[in-house]
Amino acid sequence: MVPQDMKTLITGAAGFIGSHLAEALVAEGREVLALDDLSTGNMENLRGLNGHERFRFVEGDVRDRALVATLVRDCAEVYHLAAAVGAALVMQQPVRTLEVNVAGTASVLAAATQAEARVFLASTSEVYGRSSAAVQHEEDDLGFGPSTRPRWGYACSKALDEWLALAHASEDGLQVVVGRIFNTTGPRQSGRYGMVLPRFVQAALHAEPLVVHGDGLQTRCFSHVKDTVRAICRLMQTPAAYRQVVNIGSTEEVTIRELAERVVRIAKSSSPIVHWPVEQAFSEGYEDLPRRRPCTKKLRALTGFTPAIPLDEIIAALCHEGARG
Numbered sequence: 500m501v502p503q504d505m506k507t508l509i510t511g512a513a514g515f516i517g518s519h520l521a522e523a524l525v526a527e528g529r530e531v532l533a534l535d536d537l538s539t540g541n542m543e544n545l546r547g548l549n550g551h552e553r554f555r556f557v558e559g560d561v562r563d564r565a566l567v568a569t570l571v572r573d574c575a576e577v578y579h580l581a582a583a584v585g586a587a588l589v590m591q592q593p594v595r596t597l598e599v600n601v602a603g604t605a606s607v608l609a610a611a612t613q614a615e616a617r618v619f620l621a622s623t624s625e626v627y628g629r630s631s632a633a634v635q636h637e638e639d640d641l642g643f644g645p646s647t648r649p650r651w652g653y654a655c656s657k658a659l660d661e662w663l664a665l666a667h668a669s670e671d672g673l674q675v676v677v678g679r680i681f682n683t684t685g686p687r688q689s690g691r692y693g694m695v696l697p698r699f700v701q702a703a704l705h706a707e708p709l710v711v712h713g714d715g716l717q718t719r720c721f722s723h724v725k726d727t728v729r730a731i732c733r734l735m736q737t738p739a740a741y742r743q744v745v746n747i748g749s750t751e752e753v754t755i756r757e758l759a760e761r762v763v764r765i766a767k768s769s770s771p772i773v774h775w776p777v778e779q780a781f782s783e784g785y786e787d788l789p790r791r792r793p794c795t796k797k798l799r800a801l802t803g804f805t806p807a808i809p810l811d812e813i814i815a816a817l818c819h820e821g822a823r824g
């Protein structure tokens with residue numbers, strides 16, 4: 500049972516997942532402090548919490564160690580979601596990607612260690628690198644491409660975050676859960692930084708071509724953001740999950756070509772589906788991943804969690820929202 504007045508910091512709270520998480524925790528009775536630099540997030544995402552007595556927003560950078568230490572000081576829990584995210588952004592801003600994801604996480608983990616706060620660290624399925632295994636298990640090897648390709652900087656920075664979190668756990672006794680989040684989507688996600696489903700939905704709603712990268716046979720599993728948030732909350736309430744790395748995601752696997760077809764059908768769109776070479780879609784040196792499907796046994800065993808919202812419902816919700824650019 501969560502104490503009603505537990506003070507909680509969410510970094511990246513004005514972002515897509517962070518804003519849904521903030522709503523869920525405030526609804527649970529928590530006092531939530533939100534930190535965000537509004538680089539990819541925006542205040543519109545937090546409209547529903549504006550003026551709420553148990554919600555406070557602070558604009559700032561997670562790399563600002565003094566600020567983060569001050570915010571974490573009175574918190575029992577920290578959900579660290581702030582990061583440079585999105586294939587397009589990672590390719591365009593490789594320095595910022597590495598600096599925010601590594602130095603920002605170092606700052607949050609140091610402050611949480613000092614304050615003896617529990618931490619949820621948002622990692623990513625990208626850390627599985629070039630894996631083409633049918634299913635990705637938490638104990639699999641991580642196999643990145645070369646450092647001459649900036650696209651691997653994101654995966655590498657998040658893997659380093661995991662190591663740093665687990666190092667604080669073993670050296671300093673930090674109570675931390677590492678969640679490897681697989682593709683999460685739903686209302687409020689922006690297509691601007693390369694996220695596939697909002698991009699498809701927006702194109703379908705404007706009768707523009709849906710651009711599939713490569714042959715479209717690469718597969719993904721999409722989880723609704725409300726399911727992802729439920730899984731994150733359950734993990735943080737489960738003592739056995741601390742010091743563990745846990746996959747979070749859906750197991751409903753779909754090829755990107757099929758995803759485009761489903762979007763066209765559900766949006767009742769006349770849009771054509773076209774294929775572009777992957778390199779043309781982003782820039783030279785980008786490579787797509789062949790297959791992403793989480794093994795969710797560990798998540799289920801720890802928390803009993805299973806995703807509740809199927810893909811067609813997620814697509815319908817995004818079509819309804821009108822998807823954002």
Ligand SMILES: NC(=O)c1ccc[n+]([C@@H]2O[C@H](COP(=O)([O-])OP(=O)(O)OC[C@H]3O[C@@H](n4cnc5c(N)ncnc54)[C@H](O)[C@@H]3O)[C@@H](O)[C@H]2O)c1
Pocket residue numbers: 510511512513514515516517534535536537538539540541559560561562579580581582583584599603621622623624679680681682683684
């Ligand atoms: N959405 C997904 O499918 C997915 C998959 C795997 C992992 N994740 C992880 O989940 C987390 C949230 O991702 P999201 O999809 O909500 O993306 P998002 O871009 O909407 O959220 C990231 C938030 O962090 C903020 N931010 C960036 N740099 C910052 C800085 N220096 N200081 C303070 N705030 C900063 C942004 O403004 C934004 O609000 C990220 O850590 C991401 O790596 C997301």
